[in-house]
Amino acid sequence: MKTLDPAALECLAALVDEGSFERAAQRLAITQSAVSQRLRALEAEVGQLLVVRSRPPRLTEPGKVLLRYARQWQALRADAARELEATARPDERxxxxxxxxxxxxxxxxxxxxxxxxxxxxxxxxxxxxxxxxxxxxxxxxxxxxxxxxxxxxxxxxxxGVMPYVAVASPGFVARHLPDGLHRGNFSRVPFLVFNRKDDMQRQWVSRAFGVRQPRLRERFVPSSEAYARAARMGWGVGVVPLLQVRAWLERGELVPLCPEVTVQVxxxxxxxxxxxxxxxxxxxxxxxxxxxxxxxxxxxxxxxxxxxxxxx
Incomplete structure (x- = not known):
């Protein structure tokens, strides 16, 4: 016999404790089908019927043997958990x-x-x-x-939801976007990007201009604080959390671009x-x-x- 599956033994013990497959599943935070499958796999492993599927379910004699084993396993696990808790450092990160x-x-x-x-x-x-x-x-x-x-x-x-908006500095808008940001010019101006995982800018452009998989000129700034500062310094268009730049927008240090367009995260x-x-x-x-x-x-x-x- 191979090593018995602890998860299946846990199902056996839960079934006895709760008195039904449904309540055992709720206790273990799995589906009722999963409980049945694990018990069938355990029965196949030992080659004997363990549970009589009656109301309530009853253990066979082999099932009672494995229940004792399951209880021992639970006790050992609880002892290990207590010892680990006792040895945890007070300053554990x-x-x-x-x-x-x-x-x-x-x-x-x-x-x-x-x-x-x-x-x-x-x-x-x-x-x-x-x-x-x-x-x-x-x-x-x-x-x-x-x-x-x-x-x-x-x-x-x-x-909750974090809204993202497109912004740029007044100087950047005056130099590069005198007619505003639109479908005809977005690909020619630099967009600030956090890192290569970041697709927020493409999401915003797709939403604003209906362009699938837009190609952008990218300038990478891998820090949220530095990213917002770079937008304020005129490095490019930034797509940033409104929460982060609201005060700068109110003071006119950043200008909203297509303010009706947001990405809701x-x-x-x-x-x-x-x-x-x-x-x-x-x-x-x-x-x-x-x-x-x-x-x-x-x-x-x-x-x-x-x-x-x-x-x-």
């Missing part, structure tokens, strides 16, 4: 991934109370369409992303579920508090996003 524009605008004020309490954070920066990859790889415990659907074993909540907070959500350990509780702080900070900075159910 909690890594989360955020997009650069959020970091440059609303994220730091949102997290500041926690940092002032002494919470140690490690902020990983990437494009908002790619921060989710860091979570998928297990490199971070949570992320701010444009991805709406939660990974299995994760929790997701909507944050919806943002979501994702985090791994760590242990028992009803009785979280210290680390899980901190990640939960980080999420609460980001949700509250986003509520005050971003446009509201239509309410959605939190997913698992």
């Amino acid at each position: 909690l890594p989360i991934a955020v997009n650069a524009d959020s970091l440059a605008t609303w994220v730091l004020p949102a997290l500041d109370p926690l940092v002032q309490e002494g919470v140690s954070l490690e902020l990983v920066v990437d494009d908002q369409d790619f921060t989710h990859d860091w979570l998928r790889q297990g490199a971070v415990l949570g992320c701010v992303t444009t991805v709406r659907q939660a990974l299995r074993g994760c929790w997701v909540a909507p944050l 919806a943002l979501y907070w994702h985090r791994w579920k760590l242990g028992d959500e009803r009785r979280p350990g210290e680390r899980a509780a901190l990640i939960s508090r980080i999420g609460d702080a980001l949700i509250e900070g986003a509520r005050g900075a971003l446009l509201p996003l239509e309410a959605e159910d939190r997913s698992e």
Whole structure:
């Protein structure tokens, strides 16, 4: 017999505890079909019937043997979790991934109370369409992303909408765009681009002028703060969060281009579920508090996003 699948053993224990396939699936945050498939695979592995599919389900004698094994596995896992919690360093860094524009605008004020309490954070920066990859790889415990659907074993909540607008300095407009930015001249003027993952400028041009896959003259400025400053200095057209440049627009230090055109970027907070959500350990509780702080900070900075159910 090969090594038994811990996930299948978990299904067996959940089925006994909950008394039905449906409630076992809810407890494990998987589908009822997945519970059945894992149990069938376990039965195929040991070559014996483990569960009588009655109401409620009943264990066979081989099933009872494996239930004892499942309980031992759960106990060992709980012991390991307690020991890991006990040996965790008080100053352990909690890594989360955020997009650069959020970091440059609303994220730091949102997290500041926690940092002032002494919470140690490690902020990983990437494009908002790619921060989710860091979570998928297990490199971070949570992320701010444009991805709406939660990974299995994760929790997701909507944050809000960040509108992006096209801007340029008054001097740049006077020199290069005396007739404004339009379909006939957008390809001849430089656009500022954050990095090679950044397609916000193409999204904006496509929306503004109905051009599919527009070709742009690009000047790369890989820093949100420097990007906005470069637009203000007249380096090119920038497509930036309205939140970041509102004050400069009000003072006339930047000029809006086609102000009726915006790109609305919806943002979501994702985090791994760590242990028992009803009785979280210290680390899980901190990640939960980080999420609460980001949700509250986003509520005050971003446009509201239509309410959605939190997913698992």
